Amino acid sequence: MGDSVGHDHDEDGFRSGLARGELLVPVCRQCGAVLDYAQRVCGECGSAALGWRQAEGRGVLRSAVEMSVSYVDSLQAPYLVASVRLAEGPHLLARYAGTWDDVRGGQPVNALVEDGALCFKPA
Ligand SMILES: [Zn+2]
Numbered sequence: 081m082g083d084s085v086g087h088d089h090d091e092d093g094f095r096s097g098l099a100r101g102e103l104l105v106p107v108c109r110q111c112g113a114v115l116d117y118a119q120r121v122c123g124e125c126g127s128a129a130l131g132w133r134q135a136e137g138r139g140v141l142r143s144a145v146e147m148s149v150s151y152v153d154s155l156q157a158p159y160l161v162a163s164v165r166l167a168e169g170p171h172l173l174a175r176y177a178g179t180w181d182d183v184r185g186g187q188p189v190n191a192l193v194e195d196g197a198l199c200f201k202p203a
Contacts, residue, residue: 093132099196104132105168114168137191139164139200144176144183154197162200164189175199 094117097104106115110127121128142163150157155175160183162176176183177192177199188203 095196097132097134098193098198101193103135103137103191103193103198105135105166105170107131107133114170116170117172135191136167138203139166139172139189139191141176141183141187141189141200141202142171142185144180146180162189164191164200166191172198176201178202 093106094104106117106119107113107130108115108122108125108127109129109131110122111125113122113124114133115122115130120130122130142165144160144162146158146160147155148158150159160176160178160180161173162178162183163171163173165171174191175197176189178187178189178201182202189200190203192199192201
């Protein structure tokens, strides 16, 4: 994998990570703090020099919704979308490869990157 910090903090950084099979979280290059995905300035030190680093791939389920329409060909409705808080802190929405029986607030989940797409599975 090599050094996963130091990519330009562009919108494509996250997607390029997924394309390589890596889940990345935004980090401040100045102080190392992990940021939320929408942040453009570090809340700790005010720096706008942001980069990416690989996430552990663990998180906690906060909520889920069932999608009844397929917005992309690769996802056949109905499917679940989960709101997950990653172990590093940031929040993400992604497909949930579980069932309603696995939907409990606080359910530990693991991130899975397959074919450039992220999903979460019950841990
Ligand atoms: Zn910082």
